[in-house]
Amino acid sequence: MSRSYNLNSQPKAGRFSLDYQAELNEEQYAAVCSKPGPALVIAGAGSGKTRTLTYRVAYLIEKGVEPKNILLLTFTNKASREMLERVRELVPVDISDLWGGTFHSICNRILRRHAEELGFTSSFSILDRDDQKSLINSVIADCDIDTKDKRFPKADVLLTIFSLALNTGADIPKIVDESYPYFEDWIEQIVEVGAKYTKKKLEVNSMDFDDLLLLTVKLLKNNLDLRQRYQKKFQHIMVDEFQDTNHVQSSLVNYLVAGQESIMVVGDDAQSIYSWRGADMENILSFPDRFKDAKVFRIESNYRSVPEILELSNSAIKANRKQFDKNLKAHRTGGSARPALVALDDPGAQANFVAQRVLELRDEGVELEEMAILYRAHHQSLEIQMEFTSRNIPFQITSGLRFFEQAHIKDVSAFMRFVVNRKDEVSFKRMILLLPGIGNVGADKLWRSWVATGWHQREDNPAKFSDILLDFKPPKKAQAGWEQLCYTLDELVNGGEFARPSSMVYSILEGTYDDYIRATFDNYEQRKQDIQQLMDYGEGFDDIMEFLAQLSLMSTADGDPSGKKEQPDDESVVLSSIHQAKGLEWKVVFVIWLTDGMFPNGRILDADDQDAMEEERRLFYVAITRAKDELYLTYPMINPKSYRGDLVQTPSSFLDDFPRELVEEWNVSSAPSWDDHDFGDDPF
DNA sequence: CTGACCCTTCCCAAG
DNA sequence: GAAGGGTCAG
Numbered sequence: 001m002s003r004s005y006n007l008n009s010q011p012k013a014g015r016f017s018l019d020y021q022a023e024l025n026e027e028q029y030a031a032v033c034s035k036p037g038p039a040l041v042i043a044g045a046g047s048g049k050t051r052t053l054t055y056r057v058a059y060l061i062e063k064g065v066e067p068k069n070i071l072l073l074t075f076t077n078k079a080s081r082e083m084l085e086r087v088r089e090l091v092p093v094d095i096s097d098l099w100g101g102t103f104h105s106i107c108n109r110i111l112r113r114h115a116e117e118l119g120f121t122s123s124f125s126i127l128d129r130d131d132q133k134s135l136i137n138s139v140i141a142d143c144d145i146d147t148k149d150k151r152f153p154k155a156d157v158l159l160t161i162f163s164l165a166l167n168t169g170a171d172i173p174k175i176v177d178e179s180y181p182y183f184e185d186w187i188e189q190i191v192e193v194g195a196k197y198t199k200k201k202l203e204v205n206s207m208d209f210d211d212l213l214l215l216t217v218k219l220l221k222n223n224l225d226l227r228q229r230y231q232k233k234f235q236h237i238m239v240d241e242f243q244d245t246n247h248v249q250s251s252l253v254n255y256l257v258a259g260q261e262s263i264m265v266v267g268d269d270a271q272s273i274y275s276w277r278g279a280d281m282e283n284i285l286s287f288p289d290r291f292k293d294a295k296v297f298r299i300e301s302n303y304r305s306v307p308e309i310l311e312l313s314n315s316a317i318k319a320n321r322k323q324f325d326k327n328l329k330a331h332r333t334g335g336s337a338r339p340a341l342v343a344l345d346d347p348g349a350q351a352n353f354v355a356q357r358v359l360e361l362r363d364e365g366v367e368l369e370e371m372a373i374l375y376r377a378h379h380q381s382l383e384i385q386m387e388f389t390s391r392n393i394p395f396q397i398t399s400g401l402r403f404f405e406q407a408h409i410k411d412v413s414a415f416m417r418f419v420v421n422r423k424d425e426v427s428f429k430r431m432i433l434l435l436p437g438i439g440n441v442g443a444d445k446l447w448r449s450w451v452a453t454g455w456h457q458r459e460d461n462p463a464k465f466s467d468i469l470l471d472f473k474p475p476k477k478a479q480a481g482w483e484q485l486c487y488t489l490d491e492l493v494n495g496g497e498f499a500r501p502s503s504m505v506y507s508i509l510e511g512t513y514d515d516y517i518r519a520t521f522d523n524y525e526q527r528k529q530d531i532q533q534l535m536d537y538g539e540g541f542d543d544i545m546e547f548l549a550q551l552s553l554m555s556t557a558d559g560d561p562s563g564k565k566e567q568p569d570d571e572s573v574v575l576s577s578i579h580q581a582k583g584l585e586w587k588v589v590f591v592i593w594l595t596d597g598m599f600p601n602g603r604i605l606d607a608d609d610q611d612a613m614e615e616e617r618r619l620f621y622v623a624i625t626r627a628k629d630e631l632y633l634t635y636p637m638i639n640p641k642s643y644r645g646d647l648v649q650t651p652s653s654f655l656d657d658f659p660r661e662l663v664e665e666w667n668v669s670s671a672p673s674w675d676d677h678d679f680g681d682d683p684f
Numbered sequence: 685c686t687g688a689c690c691c692t693t694c695c696c697a698a699g
Numbered sequence: 700g701a702a703g704g705g706t707c708a709g
Contacts, residue, residue, distance in 0.1 A: 075699080104699050128699095154704095209699055276697065377696050379700095402698090439686045475685080555699055579697045601696055619697085641700085685709105692704080 018058060018090060028052045031297040032059050036236070036262035038291035040284070042269070044328045045313070045625035046304025046585065049266055053238060054083050056264060057098075058090040060236055067098035071234040071256065074102055075241045077555060079583055083240075099234070103249050104209060105553050107216040110230070111207070112545070117223060118215055123421045123545055125206040126552035128405055131426045132159055132208050138425075139196045145189050153183055153190065162194050166210050167278025169247040205423040213248045220255040231258035241583070242267035242287075246278035254290075263291070270317055270326070273579060273619045275611075281322075302328040304585055308338045308662075309624065309631050315658035317621045320614045339624070339631035341655065341663040347593075350636045351387035353668060354590050357632065358393060358573060361588055368394065370587035372574040374623050376599035380592065381575050394572035398580050404551045408517060408527045409534060413551065415508045416501070419465070419492045420544055422456045434516050435485065437477030446472055461496040465489035481512070488512050501538035501547040505531065578623045589627035591620075594635040595649035620654045633663065 020029055028048055031041045032055045043049040053072070061067060074080040080101045087095055099106060108126070115122045127135065133155040145152055153161070157180070165175045172191050176183050183190065201207060207215060220227045234256055239245065242265035245253070257263045267284045275281075288294045302310050307330040314327055344350040358371055373384055378399060388395050403409060411434060417427035428450065429443040438446070449472045455462060462468055466486040474482040488511030492504050499507070509531050517527050541547040574586065593599055600616040624631055639649050 077699090102699065212699085273697080277699085379695065437686075441685060477686090553699070577697065603696075688706100688708090690704100690706085693702090695701090 018055075018062065020055065020059065024048075024051070024055060025299075025301055027297065027299040027301065028055070031264075031299065032056045034295060034297070038257075038262070038287075038294040039264040039297060040242075040287045040291075040294055041264065041266040041297045041299065042284075042326070043266055043299040044268055044302060044326060045271060045622070046302040047299040047328070048301075048303055049240070049268070049299070050079075050083060050086070050583075052299065053240060053264075053266055054086040054090065056238065057083075057087045061087075061091050061093055061095070065236055067093065067095040069233060069235040070098045070100075071106070071237045072098065072100035073106060073237070073239045073253075074100070075244060076583070077102055077105070077553070079240060080105075102553070103252070104212050107212040107252070108549055108553060110216050110219070111212065112549070114219055114223075114226065117219060117226075119202055120205055120207070120215075121421070123205070125204075125417050125421045125424045125427065126212070126549060127201070127206050127208040127426070128402075128410075128552065129159070130405065130410065131206070134426055134429075135200055135204070135206070136193065136197050139193055139200055143189065143193055143196065145193075152186060153180070157183075158190065158193060158197075161190065162197070163210050164278060165194075166214055167246040167248055168280070203423070204425045205421050206426065210248075213252060217248055217252050217255060220252070227255060228258075230256055235262065237263045239263070239265040240267075241271075243269050243272040243281055243284045244274040244279040245283045246274075246280055248278075250280070250283045270320075270323055270618055271582065271622050271625075273582065273615060273622060275615055298326070300326060300328055301331045303331045304628050305330070305625065306332050306336050306629055307334045308336060309627050309629075312339050312631070312658055312662045313621060313625045315662060316624065316654060317617065319657040320617055322611075322614055336629060338662060338664045339627075339633060340666050341660075342632060342634045342666045342668060343651070344634060344636050344668065346636045346638045346640060347383045348387075349668075350592060350634050351383035353634060354384060354592065354632075355387045355391050355393060357590075358388075359391070361630075366587055368571040368573045371590070372576060372581065372584075372586040372588070372626065373590045373592060374576055374578050374581050374626065375592050376578060376601060376619070378577055380598060384575060384592070388573070395575050396572045397575040398577065402555060403530075404554060406530065408513075408521070409530060409551075411516075412505060412508050412513060412531055412534065413548065415488065415492065416504050416544060417548060419461075419489060419498070420548060422458075432474075432482075432485070434512070435474070435478045435481035437475045437481070442475050442478070446474060449473075461493050461498075463495050465493065484512050498544045501541045501544050502535045504544065505535040505538055509535075578619050581626055582622055585626050585628055587628045588630040588632075589624070590632045590634060591623045592634050594633050594652040594655060595639070596652055597649070599652055600654065617654060617657070620652075 020033055024032055025048070028051065031039065031052050041049075041052060043052060057070060057072065060070060072080065072083065074083065084095065084098070084100050099109070101109070111120075111124070112122050115124055136155045136158055140152070140155070161172060161175050161180060164179070165172045168175075172194055173187050176187055176190060201211065220230065237253065237257055239253060244267070253263070265284070265287060269281055269284055272279060272281050288296060305313070310328055310330045317323070342353060344353055354373060358368070361371065362368055373381070375381055381397060385395070385397065404413070411430065414427040414430040417424050418431055421427070425447055428447055432438050432443050432446055450456060453468055455468060466489070469486045469489070470483065472482070488507055491507040491511065492499055498504075509528075513531070514528070518524050521527055538547055541550070596605055599620070600613065604612045604616055624633075633655070635649065635651055637649055638647060640647065
């Protein structure tokens with residue numbers, strides 16, 4: 001497609017009638033229209049970061065840069081979708097071959113093309129945490145480690161260690177030494193398990209999330225020709241949320257940026273909240289050192305929040321030592337009330353208050369989707385969910401579990417993953433473990449039979465899976481189910497050709513899985529509905545590999561895949577963790593559970609780690625800067641269900657970081673007739 | 685060998 | 700307060 005862009009063969013400013021000077025402020029304009037070359041944009045919360053990036057893309061295209069030469073890296077699918085959408089609105093040019101997406105999805109795209117170079121095939125599976133765990137457990141079993149007298153770290157802990165090592169660029173002993181000194185005695189075995197785990201992943205043609213990044217870096221590092229091709233392709237690279245990049249992501253960017261080419265990174269050090277997955281603020285702080293001619297742009301006008309909220313934010317973050325000094329200037333004018341600080345009796349009262357206030361605000365004309373409830377940890381939303389449900393307040397929640405990670409979705413996917421990647425031991429076993437009479441041992445035997453046929457590493461598909469699999473000897477009890485399963489697999493691959501994704505899901509459900517969920521789960525209907533949604537989502541795909549990759553890469557924040565669950569007129573309040581709320585904004589924000597131990601998190605308080613505490617404070621900063629018009633900070637004074645035993649809660653120490661006159665303290669404690677309470681006398 | 689049941693453990697955030 | 704892990708009967 002050499003597209004409409006060529007209609008005007010002489011690219012000229014103003015061609016799209018975009019008036020950059022009118023639509024951007026001075027600071028944004030300087031960044032958007034800067035000359036090619038390395039650039040660092042320090043953009044405070046609510047300063048129009050997204051706007052700056054999207055206009056920059058538009059500007060480049062207007063200057064004659066072809067979309068296919070642009071790479072736009074983001075942290076969430078949502079952010080990438082939104083930005084591309086906005087660029088489309090700005091420029092009358094087909095941008096479908098602009099590469100935009102999360103680090104993981106871009107890496108996935110690159111790796112699908114060159115997987116063979118690394119010993120994988122292009123149909124490799126992507127492992128989620130659960131898959132990783134089963135794989136690593138099989139590795140531990142192979143390692144002959146005596147866990148009797150001394151406790152060996154569990155799969156979860158091992159994975160965290162491996163991931164941290166990889167994402168920070170340190171080696172495993174160093175991580176154990178620094179963060180897990182009590183496993184000192186096991187270092188040798190941990191390293192061994194790590195090495196075998198890596199080997200195993202290659203063997204079963206599967207990559208975990210870290211591999212997607214790491215192997216892309218490896219590919220570019222080892223293959224000069226390929227590296228130069230991608231460098232030439234991506235003449236302009238833009239990275240959003242750069243403060244949250246880790247070591248691997250940073251080297252990836254470095255490999256992609258060729259000497260003179262243009263890179264623009266955007267970020268805000270005050271919003272760095274991902275150090276626990278290896279994010280290193282040094283990446284943004286030292287950017288000017290690594291790119292010698294880097295221009296630094298600062299965008300400090302805040303368009304989002306009323307001055308009262310902004311003043312509180314500025315004040316709250318000041319307690320941190322490690323930060324670029326900055327003071328966001330309010331662009332909006334005042335007139336509204338100060339943020340509310342609300343002490344409640346207990347979690348139930350807190351939920352009651354939030355629900356009550358939400359309803360009142362809706363009566364005042366604020367739409368539900370303009371309100372959000374934010375919290376430190378997912379489980380803190382429990383009472384709110386119950387209260388909203390009982391009051392019929394519609395809400396949407398980004399839970400901890402991704403759509404794809406739900407057991408029934410993974411079960412169905414296992415069938416598809418196996419036919420696509422026939423080395424995928426994890427999926428094969430998951431699939432056959434569903435049959436009654438097959439346990440770990442039986443599954444392993446059948447897997448060995450499969451490997452013995454050699455079909456796992458053949459390039460072509462068998463015309464019929466049943467021709468091969470029916471010869472196997474499953475346990476007697478499982479025989480009937482086994483046969484049924486073989487015929488289901490035949491439907492997924494007709495004469496060597498993959499069926500369409502949606503019809504695969506259909507075959508699996510009708511062929512075997514429906515019986516299983518009916519018998520296994522009490523919420524059969526719900527689960528069946530989810531699978532039907534999966535089917536609908538599959539309609540949008542022709543290629544099964546792309547479908548599976550998309551499922552794995554989809555995050556919780558992207559919601560369920562059908563995208564049609566919420567009708568447009570069905571507005572709802574958002575319940576979200578603060579991490580997932582990053583980059584978003586609402587008119588009204590409630591930050592709940594502001595007690596020591598809940599937020600800041602208890603472990604961090606106990607550990608007395610200054611850096612961790614500062615990150616926690618940045619998280620608080622992110623939370624309150626989401627609010628445009630109204631902000632409510634709430635906390636329960638008593639937590640009867642505290643398993644730590646601290647019945648009486650201490651208000652969050654973050655609340656001491658700012659002068660009390662910046663908030664309005666609401667007194668709503670134990671009014672017996674709370675439900676009838678009327679806010680008529682309150683300042684709102 | 686499988687699967688049910690009881691007990692311990694862990695409750696921080698995500699692509 | 701749930702979920703994964705270990706134990707033991709069938």
